[in-house]
Amino acid sequence: MNVGPIDSSKTPRYAGIATFARLPRIEDVERADIAVVGVPFDTGVSYRPGARFGPAHVREASRLLRPYNPAQDISPFEVQQVADAGDLVANPFNLDEAVQQVADGARALGEKAGRLVVIGGDHTIAYPLLRTVAEKHGPVAVLHADAHLDTWDTYFGAPVTHGTPFRRASEDGLIDLTASAHLGIRGPLYGKEDLEDDARLGFQITTSEFIEEHGVPAAIERLRARLGDRPVYISIDIDVLDPAHAPGTGTPEAGGLTSRELLRIIRGLSDLNLVGADVVEVAPAYDHAQLTAVAASHVVYELISAMGRKDA
Numbered sequence: 261m262n263v264g265p266i267d268s269s270k271t272p273r274y275a276g277i278a279t280f281a282r283l284p285r286i287e288d289v290e291r292a293d294i295a296v297v298g299v300p301f302d303t304g305v306s307y308r309p310g311a312r313f314g315p316a317h318v319r320e321a322s323r324l325l326r327p328y329n330p331a332q333d334i335s336p337f338e339v340q341q342v343a344d345a346g347d348l349v350a351n352p353f354n355l356d357e358a359v360q361q362v363a364d365g366a367r368a369l370g371e372k373a374g375r376l377v378v379i380g381g382d383h384t385i386a387y388p389l390l391r392t393v394a395e396k397h398g399p400v401a402v403l404h405a406d407a408h409l410d411t412w413d414t415y416f417g418a419p420v421t422h423g424t425p426f427r428r429a430s431e432d433g434l435i436d437l438t439a440s441a442h443l444g445i446r447g448p449l450y451g452k453e454d455l456e457d458d459a460r461l462g463f464q465i466t467t468s469e470f471i472e473e474h475g476v477p478a479a480i481e482r483l484r485a486r487l488g489d490r491p492v493y494i495s496i497d498i499d500v501l502d503p504a505h506a507p508g509t510g511t512p513e514a515g516g517l518t519s520r521e522l523l524r525i526i527r528g529l530s531d532l533n534l535v536g537a538d539v540v541e542v543a544p545a546y547d548h549a550q551l552t553a554v555a556a557s558h559v560v561y562e563l564i565s566a567m568g569r570k571d572a
C-alpha cells in the first residue's frame with residue numbers, strides 16, 4: 261500500500277510543514293517510484309532574480325491539490341509511491357560547483373526513486389538534470405515548454421546560464437537530436453540565426469501562435485509525432501504561460517499559453533515513456549495571490565498523474 265498525502269478532511273490543509281501536495285517525506289517511506297525534489301538555485305539568471313524561493317512557494321500552494329485527478333481518471337498517489345525528497349543543495353556563489361552538486365544529488369536520489377520531478381530554481385538546472393537522465397537512458401527526447409529557446413551560447417562569456425542549458429545538453433550528446441521539441445516559443449530573439457542554431461542543436465519548434473492558430477489537439481499531434489516512443493524528459497519553464505497566468509517569473513514574455521492549454525497538452529502525452537521532469541523559473545517575489553505557484557503545482561500534479569498512467 262502506498263502512503264498518500266495527509267487527509268485534508270481530518271487535518272486542515274493549511275496546517276503543518278509543507279511537503280509537495282502534503283505527501284510523505286522520502287525518509288518516511290520504504291521506497292518511492294517518484295521523488296519530488298526542489299532545487300533552490302538562481303545564480304544563472306539574466307534578469308529578475310528570485311527563483312531560489314520557487315520550491316518553497318510551489319510546495320506552499322500545493323496544499324490545495326486533491327488525491328483524485330478526474331481529467332486523467334487516476335489517483336496518482338495511490339497507483340505509485342510519491343514522496344517529497346526536500347531540496348538539493350546548490351552553492352549560490354559557484355555556478356560550476358552548483359551544477360556538479362545538482363548532478364550528484366539527482367544521481368544519488370535516482371537510486372532511491374525511479375523518477376524525479378524537480379521544482380526549480382532557474383532553468384540552468386535542466387543541464388545537470390539531463391546529464392543524469394542521459395546516464396540512465398542514453399540521449400533522451402526532450403520536450404521543452406518555454407517562451408525562450410534556451411539554446412543560446414553564452415551570456416557575458418559564461419556558458420552555463422538559464423538561457424543556455426539546452427545548447428550545452430545538445431553539445432554534450434544528452435538529447436536525441438531527431439526527437440526533441442520546444443513548445444510555446446514566442447517573443448523577440450537576438451537575431452534570425454538563433455533559430456538556425458536551434459534547429460541544428462536538435463529542436464523542432466511549436467510556437468505559442470501555432471496553438472492559437474491550429475488548436476491544442478494539433479499541437480499534441482505535432483509533439484507526439486516528434487517525440488515518438490523514445491524516453492521523454494519534460495522540462496517546463498513556467499514562463500511558457502502568459503504573464504497573466506504566471507506573473508511570478510524572471511523573464512516574462514507576452515502572448516503565452518493559458519494554464520488550461522498547458523495542462524491539456526501534458527494530458528495528451530500521458531501514454532509516452534516519461535522518464536523525468538522539471539518545472540522551473542517560479543520567482544515568488546513577482547507573484548500575486550499565488551497565481552504562478554498554483555499553476556506550477558497543478559503542472560507538477562499533472563506530470564505525476566501522467567507518469568502514473570503509463571505504469572497503470
Ligand SMILES: N=C(N)NCCCC(=O)O
Nearest residue numbers: 306383408422423511541
Ligand atoms: N530561461 C529563461 N527563463 N529565460 C532565458 C532568457 C535569457 C535572456 O535573457 O535572453
Ligand SMILES: [Zn+2]
Nearest residue numbers: 407408497499
Ligand atoms: Zn523562459
Ligand SMILES: [Zn+2]
Nearest residue numbers: 383406410497
Ligand atoms: Zn527557460
